Amino acid sequence: MSTVNSDKLSSARFAQATDAFVEVFTASVDFDKRMAEQDIQGSIAHATMLHAVGILTEQERDAIINGLNHIQQDINNGQFVWSIKQEDVHMNIEARLTDLIGNAGKKLHTGRSRNDQVATDIRLYLRSEIGHISTQLIRLQSAILNLAEQNADTIMPGFTHLQVAQPITFGHHLMAWFEMLSRDYERLQDCCKRINIMPLGSAALAGTTYPIDRFMTAKLLGFSRPSANSLDSVSDRDFAIEFTAAASLIMMHLSRFSEELILWSSAQFDFIDIPDAFCTGSSIMPQKKNPDVPELVRGKSGRVTGHLMSLLMLMKSQPLAYNKDNQEDKEPLFDTVDTVINCLRAYADMMTYITPKKANMYASAKRGFATATDLADYLVRKGLAFRDAHEAVGLAVRLGVDTNRDLSEITLSELQQFSDLISADVFDYLTLEGSVAARKHIGGTAPDTVKAAIALARKHLIPPC
Numbered sequence: 001m002s003t004v005n006s007d008k009l010s011s012a013r014f015a016q017a018t019d020a021f022v023e024v025f026t027a028s029v030d031f032d033k034r035m036a037e038q039d040i041q042g043s044i045a046h047a048t049m050l051h052a053v054g055i056l057t058e059q060e061r062d063a064i065i066n067g068l069n070h071i072q073q074d075i076n077n078g079q080f081v082w083s084i085k086q087e088d089v090h091m092n093i094e095a096r097l098t099d100l101i102g103n104a105g106k107k108l109h110t111g112r113s114r115n116d117q118v119a120t121d122i123r124l125y126l127r128s129e130i131g132h133i134s135t136q137l138i139r140l141q142s143a144i145l146n147l148a149e150q151n152a153d154t155i156m157p158g159f160t161h162l163q164v165a166q167p168i169t170f171g172h173h174l175m176a177w178f179e180m181l182s183r184d185y186e187r188l189q190d191c192c193k194r195i196n197i198m199p200l201g202s203a204a205l206a207g208t209t210y211p212i213d214r215f216m217t218a219k220l221l222g223f224s225r226p227s228a229n230s231l232d233s234v235s236d237r238d239f240a241i242e243f244t245a246a247a248s249l250i251m252m253h254l255s256r257f258s259e260e261l262i263l264w265s266s267a268q269f270d271f272i273d274i275p276d277a278f279c280t281g282s283s284i285m286p287q288k289k290n291p292d293v294p295e296l297v298r299g300k301s302g303r304v305t306g307h308l309m310s311l312l313m314l315m316k317s318q319p320l321a322y323n324k325d326n327q328e329d330k331e332p333l334f335d336t337v338d339t340v341i342n343c344l345r346a347y348a349d350m351m352t353y354i355t356p357k358k359a360n361m362y363a364s365a366k367r368g369f370a371t372a373t374d375l376a377d378y379l380v381r382k383g384l385a386f387r388d389a390h391e392a393v394g395l396a397v398r399l400g401v402d403t404n405r406d407l408s409e410i411t412l413s414e415l416q417q418f419s420d421l422i423s424a425d426v427f428d429y430l431t432l433e434g435s436v437a438a439r440k441h442i443g444g445t446a447p448d449t450v451k452a453a454i455a456l457a458r459k460h461l462i463p464p465c
């Protein structure tokens, strides 16, 4: 026999009280109270509209608004008493309102349901959090631009397959990160367009018989328009899935940056220094300085992708319209928001203090025959077919490997063994500086091109509103 909670009958329809465990099991207030501010804003707009269409008197509207503002203050001061008996944030606030103002409080729920209320709250919440995420994203982009500017002509090896491929500039590498984040920013703004549509007034599922003005409520809450279909708007969480997908891509990018920072700060690469403030030591190995922030961010990318999967699975088998399943959307969503904001913030703070070890980067580019393609291109310009040039340079690289010399250190007469098209001007192309400077088309790694890309990026870096 299950334990019944005799304090509460969940509605007049029930003859039996909710099972005590079921009461706890089905409650969401512990986590959805995070949307209290949005819930109160939604209710203020709803009450304002109910008065405008003649459903509430002016006194009732004012009592509701004052009561809700009072509740908001209590929440801000930590004085509001949340109760699991009231199940969720919506019922907690409504019940307290009725305690405070009496009968008028009971009229607030006219022409709405918790189903459209919760969908509205999540949309308001996400809209506001996208603003906060965008702020951190732009902080990180600014820090990247500054570092790229200081390193527009810092030479390092560029990699494919994690093998040295061609010389690049550190500024160019950083601007690749910048580009990824620019697309992330655009994705957030784009999904915000679909988030910013108002479900309120859809009521439980079919709309309401009261003469509500949904355009008015939408305007009061800053939504672009009321939603077009009541069934769809109380049930679908595609906007939350889309947001989580955008967040997963941000985390995937941060995880890639992390992987590089971790490699670069290792003794084997030794390309950068990550300041002590973003690292920790080992409790047992006194020499250790571990890149904790990038490692944690790389690790946290997994949980956000996990949340994306959770939300997709949560949605995929639900028939129209609202189902209680949807209460499960909040924890993944909230954790996604927290994780993305915290990771971007840690990254933006850290990025300003990353210092490249330029001499090591340079030496490493030199060690990997990074200008082999430049030698092949040189031979092609002199009239050799590319495949033959590839072959000739392969032989030159083999000589370099055997004698432990970079291509630029092999003598002219030795190089001429591989092709008689080679003359003294070849050394202009075999230096790392010559190699990067030659890639000066748009999108290339030449220092001047990188500086132009940075200047353009600065012009377009829109501060979030």
Ligand code: ARG
Residues within 6 Å of the ligand: 028, 032, 088, 114, 115, 118, 322, 324, 326, 327, 328
């Ligand atoms: N706590 C619920 C949720 O998060 C609010 C909506 C409840 N609606 C209902 N008909 N039980 O989805």
